[in-house]
Amino acid sequence: MDCSHVFDFKVNRLTVVFTLFLALFFVTPLLYAQEDTSKAALAAHAKPEDEKKFNLGKFALHHIADSHSWHVIGDYHIGLPVILYTQSGFVSFNSNEFHGDDEAKLVIEKDGQRFVKMHEKIYYASAAANEEGEYVEVDANHHAKNARPLDFSVTKNACTLFISVIVLLAVFLNVANGYKKRKGKSPKGLQSWMEPIILFVRDDIARPNLGHKYERFMPYLLTVFFFIWFNNMLGLVPFLPGGANLTGNIAVTAVLATATLILVVTNGNKYYWKHIFTPDVPWWLYIVLVPVEIIGIFTKPIALAIRLFANITAGHILVLSLIGLIFVFNSLFVSVVSVPFALFIGAIELLVAFIQAFIFTMLSALFIGMAIEEHH
Amino acid sequence: MELLVPEIGLVIFQTIAFLLLMFVLAKFAWKPVLAAIKEREHNIDEALNKAELAKQEMVRLAAQNEESLKGARAERDLMLKEAKILKDSIINEAKHQAQTEGAKLIEKARIEIENQKKAALAELKDQVSSLSIDIAERVLRNQLADKAKQQDFVADLLKDIELN
Numbered sequence: 001m002d003c004s005h006v007f008d009f010k011v012n013r014l015t016v017v018f019t020l021f022l023a024l025f026f027v028t029p030l031l032y033a034q035e036d037t038s039k040a041a042l043a044a045h046a047k048p049e050d051e052k053k054f055n056l057g058k059f060a061l062h063h064i065a066d067s068h069s070w071h072v073i074g075d076y077h078i079g080l081p082v083i084l085y086t087q088s089g090f091v092s093f094n095s096n097e098f099h100g101d102d103e104a105k106l107v108i109e110k111d112g113q114r115f116v117k118m119h120e121k122i123y124y125a126s127a128a129a130n131e132e133g134e135y136v137e138v139d140a141n142h143h144a145k146n147a148r149p150l151d152f153s154v155t156k157n158a159c160t161l162f163i164s165v166i167v168l169l170a171v172f173l174n175v176a177n178g179y180k181k182r183k184g185k186s187p188k189g190l191q192s193w194m195e196p197i198i199l200f201v202r203d204d205i206a207r208p209n210l211g212h213k214y215e216r217f218m219p220y221l222l223t224v225f226f227f228i229w230f231n232n233m234l235g236l237v238p239f240l241p242g243g244a245n246l247t248g249n250i251a252v253t254a255v256l257a258t259a260t261l262i263l264v265v266t267n268g269n270k271y272y273w274k275h276i277f278t279p280d281v282p283w284w285l286y287i288v289l290v291p292v293e294i295i296g297i298f299t300k301p302i303a304l305a306i307r308l309f310a311n312i313t314a315g316h317i318l319v320l321s322l323i324g325l326i327f328v329f330n331s332l333f334v335s336v337v338s339v340p341f342a343l344f345i346g347a348i349e350l351l352v353a354f355i356q357a358f359i360f361t362m363l364s365a366l367f368i369g370m371a372i373e374e375h376h
Numbered sequence: 377m378e379l380l381v382p383e384i385g386l387v388i389f390q391t392i393a394f395l396l397l398m399f400v401l402a403k404f405a406w407k408p409v410l411a412a413i414k415e416r417e418h419n420i421d422e423a424l425n426k427a428e429l430a431k432q433e434m435v436r437l438a439a440q441n442e443e444s445l446k447g448a449r450a451e452r453d454l455m456l457k458e459a460k461i462l463k464d465s466i467i468n469e470a471k472h473q474a475q476t477e478g479a480k481l482i483e484k485a486r487i488e489i490e491n492q493k494k495a496a497l498a499e500l501k502d503q504v505s506s507l508s509i510d511i512a513e514r515v516l517r518n519q520l521a522d523k524a525k526q527q528d529f530v531a532d533l534l535k536d537i538e539l540n
Contacts, residue, residue: 162389162393168397255391
């Protein structure tokens with residue numbers, strides 16, 4: 001997959017960035033669709049008499065969101081530790097103590113404080129239940145208005161994060177060991193599986209964008225690439241230890257994008273800053289251009305974070321919706337259409353898993369490359 | 377929009393886990409792996425360059441061999457030619473020498489023969505004369521031994537002679 005020539009020229013780089021920008025728009029309808037379904041979910045909430053009906057939006061959103069317990073099979077959930085930082089220090093307990101309640105109907109008392117869980121978020125419980133039996137104040141959109149303790153719980157996503165870190169460490173320490181054992185020889189096993197991808201990151205992502213200074217950024221680019229790729233694929237596995245939507249979580253993508261932002265800002269040379277604060281244009285254009293350039297510093301990583309989040313979340317929603325259609329129509333015959341189609345989307349998601357890891361790494365390298373580029 | 381609000385817990389876990397992962401992998405995986413790949417690529421390049429150089433060297437050596445072979449062949453031809461000329465000249469000389477030597481020998485032999493012939497003839501003459509004298513002596517002696525006959529003979533002779 002040699003596409004380095006695409007990035008050889010500045011014009012081409014701009015075209016690539018522009019295309020990816022358009023690609024972002026392509027996924028936004030899905031986001032809107034998701035918003036619509038969430039509104040539908042809320043509407044369903046407002047009318048409890050409809051609750052018996054299967055709510056596709058609620059179902060999909062529940063599955064892509066983070067969770068305090070890990071659903072295994074049937075009614076069996078693995079309880080995960082809930083760690084809260086409250087006004088009186090840390091409080092921790094097992095999430096199974098909620099007994100599957102996610103409607104703020106069960107109050108847990110710890111250290112003289114009362115907590116409820118609603119939509120996988122933990123709130124300080126109200127003194128008394130409202131008319132629906134929920135120990136929270138709700139607004140017109142049925143969002144809880146109660147205060148929240150700082151939540152450092154090891155959630156499903158946090159667990160997946162740790163699992164993926166262990167998998168990544170196991171895989172790449174093994175690969176590194178292969179290089180030590182077979183010094184100067186051809187790669188073997190896991191090593192020969194990973195080497196082309198490492199070389200792909202080096203030769204097609206880092207070198208064309210970063211020039212001769214690429215080596216300094218290789219650890220970040222390789223780590224971010226494999227972290228995103230492994231987690232994207234882990235997210236596609238529908239059962240334990242997969243199933244979590246880690247790279248489709250805004251917190252995760254935001255942290256990764258912030259890392260890119262920090263690398264860009266700390267490595268930006270004088271040409272980069274000059275281009276932002278004193279570009280080569282008539283002085284009166286500065287009023288417009290300088291704010292735009294300053295905003296540009298932040299829009300790039302924000303776009304990075306949202307692109308990854310949206311793509312992965314959209315893929316999960318798509319698969320869940322297709323499977324959910326069976327329950328919406330309440331007919332087994334729908335599965336004849338929806339299961340093969342979900343399989344097809346799943347196959348595409350496998351491709352997207354790689355492509356999104358590539359795009360994130362590629363654009364990170366591009367942004368860093370633009371900041372460290374020497375002008376003569 | 378709830379999905380777009382990051383949870384503080386996951387942000388912290390992600391930051392710690394990712395940084396830890398990056399530093400551990402950077403130190404124990406990426407650094408040795410990239411170094412090993414670079415070294416291997418360097419070795420491959422070097423080996424290819426060396427092979428190329430060896431190929432060039434081989435071509436050069438082959439050309440050199442061809443050259444020296446050609447030289448050797450020419451030298452051989454030259455030597456053969458020279459040897460042939462030398463041989464011819466030696467043969468010619470030998471022939472010539474043999475001829476003169478032969479002529480000389482023949483001349484010598486002829487002279488010797490002549491001499492021998494002369495000596496033999498001289499000796500023969502000597503022997504003939506001495507033999508004739510001898511014979512004559514013997515004949516005379518024989519003739520004279522018979523006195524009566526001699527007297528007869530003399531008488532005969534005397535008879536013929538008419539005293540005038």
